[in-house]
Amino acid sequence: MTLTGHMLIGGQAIAGSREAIRAINPATDAVLEPAYAGGSSEHVEQACTLAWQAFDRYRETSLNARAEFLETIANEIEALGDALIDRAVAETGLPRARIQGERGRTCGQLRTFARTVRAGEWLDVRVDQSQPQRQPLPRSDLRQRQIALGPVAVFGASNFPLAFSVAGGDTASALAAGCPVIVKAHSAHPGTSELVGQALARAVKKCGLPEGVFSLLFGSGNEVGIALVSDWRIKAAGFTGSRSGGLALSQAAQARPEPIPVYAEMSSINPVLLFPAALAARGEALAPGFVASLTQGAGQFCTNPGLVIAHQGPALDSFIATAAEGVQRSPAQTMLTPGIFRAYASAVAALAEHPQAQHVASGLAAEGPNQCQTQLFMTQAQDFLADARLQGEIFGAASLFVQCANDDEIRQVCEHLEGQLTATLHLDDADLDQARALLPTLERKAGRLLVNGWPTGVEVCDAMLHGGPFPATSDSRSTSVGTAAILRFLRPVCYQDFPDSLLPPPLKQANPLQLRRLLDGQREA
Numbered sequence: 001m002t003l004t005g006h007m008l009i010g011g012q013a014i015a016g017s018r019e020a021i022r023a024i025n026p027a028t029d030a031v032l033e034p035a036y037a038g039g040s041s042e043h044v045e046q047a048c049t050l051a052w053q054a055f056d057r058y059r060e061t062s063l064n065a066r067a068e069f070l071e072t073i074a075n076e077i078e079a080l081g082d083a084l085i086d087r088a089v090a091e092t093g094l095p096r097a098r099i100q101g102e103r104g105r106t107c108g109q110l111r112t113f114a115r116t117v118r119a120g121e122w123l124d125v126r127v128d129q130s131q132p133q134r135q136p137l138p139r140s141d142l143r144q145r146q147i148a149l150g151p152v153a154v155f156g157a158s159n160f161p162l163a164f165s166v167a168g169g170d171t172a173s174a175l176a177a178g179c180p181v182i183v184k185a186h187s188a189h190p191g192t193s194e195l196v197g198q199a200l201a202r203a204v205k206k207c208g209l210p211e212g213v214f215s216l217l218f219g220s221g222n223e224v225g226i227a228l229v230s231d232w233r234i235k236a237a238g239f240t241g242s243r244s245g246g247l248a249l250s251q252a253a254q255a256r257p258e259p260i261p262v263y264a265e266m267s268s269i270n271p272v273l274l275f276p277a278a279l280a281a282r283g284e285a286l287a288p289g290f291v292a293s294l295t296q297g298a299g300q301f302c303t304n305p306g307l308v309i310a311h312q313g314p315a316l317d318s319f320i321a322t323a324a325e326g327v328q329r330s331p332a333q334t335m336l337t338p339g340i341f342r343a344y345a346s347a348v349a350a351l352a353e354h355p356q357a358q359h360v361a362s363g364l365a366a367e368g369p370n371q372c373q374t375q376l377f378m379t380q381a382q383d384f385l386a387d388a389r390l391q392g393e394i395f396g397a398a399s400l401f402v403q404c405a406n407d408d409e410i411r412q413v414c415e416h417l418e419g420q421l422t423a424t425l426h427l428d429d430a431d432l433d434q435a436r437a438l439l440p441t442l443e444r445k446a447g448r449l450l451v452n453g454w455p456t457g458v459e460v461c462d463a464m465l466h467g468g469p470f471p472a473t474s475d476s477r478s479t480s481v482g483t484a485a486i487l488r489f490l491r492p493v494c495y496q497d498f499p500d501s502l503l504p505p506p507l508k509q510a511n512p513l514q515l516r517r518l519l520d521g522q523r524e525a
C-alpha cells in the first residue's frame, strides 16, 4: 500500500498546493513521510462541483445499492490489512489492540448503516390518502418521505483516527442518507486518512457510483475547512474536536447567504454523581472502575469522567483515597499529538496553581515524549460554583472531585453545569428519591444518563445518543453515534396529488419497497 501524499478528489489523486504537513509519531517525536501538501480553495471548488454533480444520482440509488456500497467500503478497509494498523499506530501513539478494535467498530458501523438503509424506516413514509367525499372540503392525497440534504463536509477527529475520521460515523451516516461526502482529514493522521480514502474511492468505483460521491482533502490551518463549510453546495457538516474549532465552523456556516447546520461535538466533562448510600456501601469498590474509565486511552475520550460530585464525609474520603492509590499506579500514556499533550500539560498546571484546587494524586511519571500523567484534584462546591476556571474540560486523564455540604449544593453544582454528553449516577435503592429529584436537572443538561456504570465506551446501536446541549454539541437534537445519526442529513418532502407514476418508489401506492408506512394515521404491520 503506497502512500502518495495526495488528496483524492472524485477518485483522482491530486497534489496540494499549500504548505505541507507531515505526521509526527507522538511516541517518538519522529517525523513520518510522506509530506501532505494542503489543498486550496480551488481544490475545495473542484470537490464541491463533483459532489454536486453526483448528488441527484447518488441520493436516488436503490436502498440495496447504497447498502452494498457501505458494505464494500467496510470490505475495502479490512483488505488494507496491517498496513492500516501500522500507520494508525505510528500516527496516533494509540496501542495496536485499540486501533484493531477501532477498525472493527468502523467496519461494524458501516455494516450497521447498511442494515439501516435496507430496512428503510428512516424514510419515515407517511401517506394520507385523498378523501374526495370529505365535507365540507375534500382532502388531497398527501405523501411524505425523507430525502438527503446534499453534499456533507466531514472533519476527521484526532481521537478516533478510524471510527470518527475518513470512513467514520459522520461519513457512514451521511453516505447512508444519500449525501456525497467531502472529508477534511485531520492533520494528525494524514497517512491513515489517505489509506482509508483510497479504500473508499475503490468502493465508489467498484459500485459504479458517480466519482463525486467522495473526496478527501488535506490542509492545515483554516483555509480548507472554512472554504468547505462556506461553499453553497455543502448542505451540512459533521465535526468532532475543540470548542473553538467547532464554533468557528458553525459561525462560518451561519454567516453564509444560505446558513446550514454544523453538527459539532465539542466539549464535555461528563459529571459522575456518587449518591450517599452507594458511596457508603461500596465507595472503595467503585474507585477502580472510575480510575479505569478516567485513564482509558490517556483520557482522550469525549465521555471521559472529568468531574465527580458527592457529599463530603468519610465515605467520599475513602473513595478518594482508593482512587488516588489507583491513579498513583497508573502508567503515563502517549497522547495523540504534541499539541494535545501541551494543551493537557498547561491545563493541569493551571489547575495545580489554582488556590481552591487541592492536588490529590498523580500517576506514574512520563517515560517518553508527549505522555499524559494522570491527575486528580479536589475542590469545594462553593469554590467550583464561583470560578469558571474550575469548570472547563481538560482533554486527557485529569478529574476534579467536587465536595458538597448537602443536597442543595449538589443540585446547585448540577444546575451550574454546561451541556454534557453524559451524566452518570452511582446509586443504591436508598438513593432513588434523591436521584429522582435531580433527574429533571440532569435531563436538561446531558444527552445520555447512565446508572451504576462509567461513561466511556459508547455502543453503536439504535438507541444510543451521543449528543447533548451546548457545548457538548452544537445541536442537542441529534446524535453522532448510532443509527439515529442518519437523521442529521435528511429533510422531509411532501408530495400532494401526484400521479402514481411520478411518485418516488417509497411513496408509490403499491408500496414496492414494503415499508412500514404511517397510512391514514395507522402504522402498517
Ligand code: NAP
Pocket: 155, 156, 157, 158, 159, 184, 185, 186, 187, 188, 219, 220, 221, 222, 223, 225, 226, 240, 241, 242, 243, 244, 245, 246, 248, 249, 265, 266, 267, 268, 301, 302, 303, 339, 340, 343, 344, 394, 395
Ligand atoms: P481541533 O483543533 O478542533 O481540530 C479538529 C479539526 O478542525 C481539524 O481538522 C482542524 O484543522 C479543524 N479546525 C480547527 N479549528 C478550525 C478553525 N478555526 N477553522 C477551520 N478548521 C478548524 O481539535 P483537535 O486537533 O482534535 O484537538 C484539539 C483540542 O480539541 C484538544 O486538546 C481537546 O481539547 C479538544 N478535543 C475534544 C474532543 C472531544 O471529544 N470533546 C475530541 C478531540 C479534541 P487542522 O487539521 O488544521 O488542525
